[in-house]
Structures are given as structure tokens and as C-alpha cells.
Amino acid sequence: MGVMLEVQNLNKKFGDIKAVDDLSFTVNEGDVYGFLGQNGAGKSTTIRMLLTLIRPDSGTIKVFGKNLSEQRNEVLRQTGAVVERPDLYKYLSAYDNLSIFAKMSGVKVTRKLIMDQLDMVGLADRSTSKAKTFSQGMKQRLGIAVALVHNPRLIILDEPTNGLDPQGIADMRSLIGNLSNEMGKTVIVSSHLLNEIEQVASRMIIINKGRKIAEGVVAEMLDPAHTIVQLGTTDNVKALSLLLDKFPDFHASLVEDTIMLEMSKSDIPKLISTLSLTGVEILSVQPRHSLENYFLSLTNAENHVEPAAN
């Protein structure tokens, strides 16, 4: 499996606010890659940068091995997206909307192609209806049809279940599964709901305040044996470089003024003794039960993330 998307040291500030802070991650071909974070965590900003809607302040984005800033059109020709709400031309029919965006994607539009796409999302019988007459779910499906009409390799869905009823949510999940399993597409799905990501994604990234908290295989990350440890020391910089050197498996990272580690609880004594030997004084060690609990603790205060429905 090759690398489909590679993001390195991406930064974006809006005024004084860092929306995306030194973010790096990799999406492999065939992944359903979950993008998890509370509202305002920087998901949308990142996704918009992947789609060239927002210019990064620094950092590189490579898609299919091509630099996005240099080969924008080549990349976008093979990318389909639904960003937030699936807004379309309200005064045009479903057919017109779809054929306009298909043409813009460089597709040779035939009636059959458009009708097949509408059929796929269950809107064939509403092809002549204006988009303004559609329900939220129908708009979402039309949006998906627009994202897929040019047969892209990479599909980016930003909060695709927002505003959908339970049936719509279920349909969306099965659609994402189909795209990946049957059609071999790479899909990036963002959500502020952990269970949403958990149910569809194979790999995921958790971001908070524009920074990466954790990235990995969903099943492993949500394994209760896997614990997030927050470490406070007198010299975080020295401690971090030491930890990265001695315990690369712990994925040490500096978040604000604490060091975050992904590790088994049983390794904590080994961690403390190693640090003590080097003269770094430990101020606090706080093990979390699991990634899930950690994510919830991040977001519970603002009540943005509902508990996973396990």
C-alpha cells in the first residue's frame, strides 16, 4: 500500500490564533482515515488546506506524491470532496448541478453518466427537481454524487453525517464502507464524534487546538491496554528528546506544557527511573485509562463530544 497523502509540518494562523499547529500525518492508499477532533480543533481548516481552499502559512502537502501547491489541478482532478454542508445551486436541478460539477472536473458528460450517478445515490427519479426542494439528506446524497462523479482516487468528507437522520447516518456509513472495500477508494472522514470514526475508519488522527494528539490504527488506539500518560518535568525539552531517543514506541509529543506518551501502564516505573538517572526532575505523572477517555476529557468540558456508543 502506497502513501496517498503526506502532510508535513502544516501551520495556519488566523490573526493570533493558531488554527493548525505543526501538523503532520500520513494517509495510505485504501485507508478510511478518520479525522477526529472537537469543533474548532482545526479539522476543517486542515481539510480546507488539503483542498486548496485555505493557503497554509507553512508546511507541505503531497497527494499521490505530487506537491499540492505546485500541481494543484492534477491533484484536484483525482480528488472528490464534500466540505461541511453539501451546498449546491438551489435554483438548478439535480441533473444540472451534477453535470456542471462533472464538467468542471474535466469529465466528458453524458446523460447516462449523470443518470447512473443519480441512480447510485437514489435521486434518479428527482433528476429534474430543483435542489432547493431537497431535504438535507437528499442534498447530502447529491453532494456525494458530485464528489464521486469524476471517479476520484481520494475522497474527502468533512462531517458527512451532520444534520442527517439516523437512517441517513446509517446509509452514509455503508456508503463509506462501499467506497473503500468495493471501489478501493481512499477516504478521509472528519467528525467530532468518536463513535462515528470508530465505526468507519481504519486509521485515525486525533487533533486538539490544531495539534496532533495521537495517530494510528483505530483498533489499537482504542485498546484499553493502550494508555495515554501525561508527564510534567522541570525540563520538558530535554525530557522529550530523551524519550524520543530511548522509547520511540511511546510516541512522545509535547502538548502545551506536558509531554504526552502512548504506552502501557506497566512501563511507567521504567520511564521514571530512566528520567531520574538523567537528572530531569519529574513534577507529575498522570496515566489516563484509555485514548477514548482522554479524548472525552479533552472535550467534555465543552460537551462537544458525546460518549462512544459501545
Place this chain on the structure above:
Amino acid sequence: MWSLLQIELYKISKRPRTFIAFIAIAAIVFIFQFAFKADGESYMNLMLQSVNDTFEIDKSKAINGYFMCYIILNTLLIQVPILVALVAGDAISGEANMGTLRLLLTKPVSRTQIILVKFLASFIYTVTLLIWMAITALFISLFIFGADDMIIFRVKGDESQILQITQDDIMWRYLAAFCYAAIALTVIAALAMLLSVYAENSIGPIIATVSIVIVCTVISNISVPIIDKNVKPWLFTSYLVGWKGFFYIATNQDGEPIKGSIENWGAIRNSLYILLAHIFILLGITIAVFKRKDILT
């Protein structure tokens, strides 16, 4: 590019607001035609009030299709910028407001291309409006009022003049005048589009465009020497009525109009240069701003 333009024109043609302008023009033209058909002589008497004693003219001949079109354009070309702003001001902001802008910009089409295509579409819309004006104000007026020589009432400096252009010397002037008007109105379209890039709904840029046009028109009409010399030459509104220059026929020493001539082609040419410069500068700024813009809607 051509297929993008087709898409853009298709979108414009499907919007109800596009047709407001056509209906408005037809309505204004019809009111003029009705009023002049009913009582054009009063207007003529007003215009000729100071010479009615000295000269006799056949007023019913003077109120002909060519004359009507001139009178209508005189009024209409002051209102049309609003109608142009209605579509051009909506070009980007309307998409932002609808939410389609972010979808549009995730397509493999550069932002420069999108601006150029939208600008071109606004230009075509403007030209279509002018063609519609030509049909209603000129050809329908000719049908209703017939054709004859054309009388132009003109204020030149602080003097008034009456010019007469013979029937066979008029049509090319209208063609030139409509082409000029197309360029003048394209400046409005370019301005509205620039403002459209900054806004997230179309009302703002439309109102802003109209306000700028009004303010500049007022400044253009203030007769203060310091403004006359330093400000007016740079205001595009000073040149919006330049189409009339094609009807200011040159005269020989005896004051007799010279067929096929224009009194001051140099002034018209300079006006065209200034208008074209406005278009290129406004369009350039629009592209530069739009290319750097983060799409947050």
C-alpha cells in the same frame, strides 16, 4: 475555458434576478415611448423654448426613432450600472453565500480562470443588456416613430447647441455608442466583481458598487476647478457618458455638420483608454485578492 464560460452563462441564465434587468429596461423604454407618443411635442417645446420664436421646425418629424433612442439612452445609461452590478456583484459573493464557492474551488480550475470566466460572463451579460436596449430603445422606437434626421441638444461648456445629423449618418454612431457603453459598463462590472470577492453575500457588493458610482458621479459633476483638474480626469464616472461623443458631429467653418465626422475623437479615445485601464487594474486586483483569499464560508 469555453466550457467553463458556458457553465457560467448557463448559471446566470437560470437565475431570476438576471431577468429583472431586462424587464426593467423594457419598462423604462416603454414608458418613454408611450409618453413621447402621447405628448412628445411638449418636450420639444421645452427644449426649444428659447428659439421657438425664431425658428419653425416640424416637431413631429424631429421626434423620430433615432431621437427617441438618444433620449432614452441619456436616462437609461445612468441607471444601467445598477443592473450590471446586480449580476457582477453577485458573481463571487453569491456563490459564497450559497456555499457553492468552496465546491467550485475544489475543482481542477484555477482561481484566475474562475475570475476570468466570471468576468467574461458579466461582460457578455452587459453586452446582452445593451443589445436588448438597442432592440427596445432603437429598433422598436424606429418602428413606432419612424426614421428621420436626428436632433441633438447639447450643452458645451456654458453654451447650448443644437446639432442635426442626417438620417444616413446615424446608425454607425449608435453602433459605436453601444460599443463604448459596453466598455464603460464593463468597468462597473469589474468594480462590482472586485467588491464581490470581499463579501459573503451579494447585497453588500451591489450596494457598495452603486454607492461608489453615485459618489463618483456627484464628484464628476461638481464644478470646482481643483476637482476638475486633479480628480475628475481619473474618475471612471466622468467617462460613462462618453458614448455621446459619437453624436457630437464636427462642423465646418460655416457651422455645417460634416457627414461621417466626430468633433473630438481624441477625447473619446482617451476616455476609452482610461476606461480600459480601469478594467485591467480592477480585474488584476480582483485576481490577486481572490488568489490569496482563504475560503472560510
Place this chain on the structure above:
Amino acid sequence: MKKIIGIILCLPVVWNAYAQQEISSLVKKAKLKMESVNDYEADGRMRTNVAFLKVPVANVKVYFKKPNKIKVKSEKGISFIPKGAVSINMGSVLTDDQFTIIDAGNDIVNGIKVRVAKLLPVDDNSDVVLSTLYIEEATNLIRRAKTTTRENGSFELEMTYGKFGGFGLPDKIIFSFNTKDYKLPKGVTFDFDDGKSIPPAEKNKSRKGRAEIVFRNYIINKGVNEAVFK
């Protein structure tokens, strides 16, 4: 204008070929002579020269019918025909008992020796204050006529004769008159200011207007339809 042109075109008819020493008898003969042309229709080209009026040369038709009906029509297009806003009619000019005729001596018009006759209306309320006729003695043709009116200022006619001189009909008439300033009502035009204004020299030109008619052809005493005078 119609009336003026009427005068212009009819006065010469009055004079026959016999020179008259006596001014008042000249006028009397003129009246008799007038009887010889009952009507005519003439083709001409009218050139108008007025500062504010930029109009092309117009092809006009002039119709006359006794005693004093006159009409100038443009054949094609629109023409600005100067009104002779003067209330003289042929009858009153040519009736001895309503005018006092004074011999004003000799003069020269365009190099031609003429006799000058001044006509003063007897009626004190007449609009015409004074008419002056310059008559060439050799041919008995009026070369120039000046009229001063109470209400409408002064105007002047100058006639040149050619092959219709025998009928007393001129080939060319220059009509000079006073014009008012032309002013458009304020605010009705939004004009294109091309940065040029009228040079002061042209502005200060006198407010005199001129209309010149050159006749190509006369059709005399072949009848003119009454309808043209309406």
C-alpha cells in the same frame, strides 16, 4: 419666416423694367407688376448659419400663391426654418395710402448703384416701424430690403438675380436676422465633457443669424395646391 420670405419673393415681382424717378410711383408700379406672377413653386437649397445651430444644408421647396401665401418646406429630413416673426403682409407694404414713402437718395449694394426708399407705416400701432428698400434703377430689381419691427428686431434681405430676374424672382436670397441666445433648460442633459469649451472668439460672435437660399428652378403660374399652405 413664411411672411418674410413672402416679402422677399414677392417684392421684386412688383417692379417692372421701367425705371422710375418717382419713388412712390415705383411702389405703385410694383403693386401692378405683382399681378403678373400668380403663383410659383421653387426648388432651393437653404444654408442656415446661426452660432448655436449646427444643421446641414437643406433642400427646400418654396410655394407662393397670391396675394400673400407663402410656404417653405424641406424636401427631406428636418429643417430649421427661420420664422420671420414680423406682422407685415404684402398688402400693407404695397399699399400707398398706408405707407409714407420717403426718397432716401442713392447707395451702392454689392457694387450696384441703387435708389433707397424708406417706407413708414401710417398706422402707429403697426409692428413694422420702418422698411428700407434698395432698388436698382437699371433693372428695377430690389437688391436689398431692411425691416425694423417693434417686437422682433431687425432683419435684412439681400437678393441676387439670374435667369428669373425677368420675373423679378431672385436666384439667391440672404436673410439676416437677430437670434436670441439658445439655452437648454437646466438639468435635462448629462453631457459628455470632452474638456473643450467653445473658444471665446466664437462665443463673442454677434447673435446674428443668416439663412441663404439658392434657387435652382421656378415653376411660375402653373398653379399651386392650396393644401401645401396648411
